[in-house]
Amino acid sequence: MLETRNLDKSFGAVHVTRDVSLKLERGERRVILGPNGAGKTTLFNQLVGELASDKGSVHLAGEDVTALAVAKRARRGLSRSYQKNTLFDGLTVEENLGLAASIHTGHATTLWSDSLAKPEVREIVQDVANQVNLMPFLHANVSEISYGVRRQLEVGVALATRPLVLLMDEPTSGVGPEMAKGFHDLLNNLPRDLTLLIIEHDMDLAFDVADTITVLNYGEVVFDGLPQEARGSSLLKEIYLGSWEDA
Ligand SMILES: Nc1ncnc2c1ncn2[C@@H]1O[C@H](COP(=O)(O)OP(=O)(O)OP(=O)(O)O)[C@@H](O)[C@H]1O
Numbered sequence: 001m002l003e004t005r006n007l008d009k010s011f012g013a014v015h016v017t018r019d020v021s022l023k024l025e026r027g028e029r030r031v032i033l034g035p036n037g038a039g040k041t042t043l044f045n046q047l048v049g050e051l052a053s054d055k056g057s058v059h060l061a062g063e064d065v066t067a068l069a070v071a072k073r074a075r076r077g078l079s080r081s082y083q084k085n086t087l088f089d090g091l092t093v094e095e096n097l098g099l100a101a102s103i104h105t106g107h108a109t110t111l112w113s114d115s116l117a118k119p120e121v122r123e124i125v126q127d128v129a130n131q132v133n134l135m136p137f138l139h140a141n142v143s144e145i146s147y148g149v150r151r152q153l154e155v156g157v158a159l160a161t162r163p164l165v166l167l168m169d170e171p172t173s174g175v176g177p178e179m180a181k182g183f184h185d186l187l188n189n190l191p192r193d194l195t196l197l198i199i200e201h202d203m204d205l206a207f208d209v210a211d212t213i214t215v216l217n218y219g220e221v222v223f224d225g226l227p228q229e230a231r232g233s234s235l236l237k238e239i240y241l242g243s244w245e246d247a
């Protein structure tokens with residue numbers, strides 16, 4: 001469903017991603033681990049097209065999308081949520097979802113209330129709000145909701161574009177342990193045919209959600225395999241030092 005071949009990116013003299021080749025099957029849930037600065041977010045930017053790669057290619061559902069801009073890749077089903085917050089603060093939760101859905105369905109109009117009223121848009125908003133537990137917050141303004149709910153909404157906004165592949169950059173960063181647990185449940189309850197690629201620092205989440213794990217270190221794939229193999233790997237223990245014991 002999603003494949004990269006030999007992706008490379010340097011910023012000046014800094015070689016950030018090196019020869020990254022990944023292959024995700026439809027419905028696969030892959031977690032990317034790696035220390036700070038390993039190149040995880042850079043790889044995502046290359047995947048979605050925000051950064052042009054120096055070398056290599058990206059393939060989505062069998063099609064080479066390397067030359068396509070962000071919006072075109074998104075329209076073909078590649079969606080992401082960000083490490084940093086990217087919501088419309090002046091709008092409600094429902095309106096944020098509706099905006100994403102209406103762009104996807106092609107119902108976006110200059111008159112805001114018209115877009116939201118379209119049945120196709122309403123259906124997606126309801127559906128996604130249920131999936132990411134946002135029903136109680138639909139009419140709240142984004143500026144009023146908690147940080148954790150904002151993170152849920154970011155996933156919801158990405159889902160409202162009805163992606164084939166959803167990329168999430170540290171979806172639980174900055175939320176407390178309780179909220180993070182809720183997030184695991186939420187991810188586990190997403191449709192099984194949705195392909196997920198998640199950057200995560202939290203080992204619990206990684207092992208809880210992942211079918212497969214990829215570890216990046218200095219921009220290179222140093223591990224690619226099953227979670228149970230990752231646990232036993234001495235290389236990974238070295239990279240992560242003590243944090244492995246917490247998993
Ligand atoms: N636009 C840029 N220009 C120059 N250097 C950059 C740029 N973006 C990232 N880098 C550098 O690339 C390296 C990898 O950064 P990246 O954000 O991809 O790491 P990461 O694995 O996502 O880290 P973290 O876990 O902290 O989010 C870092 O050394 C960073 O300073």
Ligand SMILES: [Mg+2]
Binds near residue numbers: 040041042083169
């Ligand atoms: Mg990052």
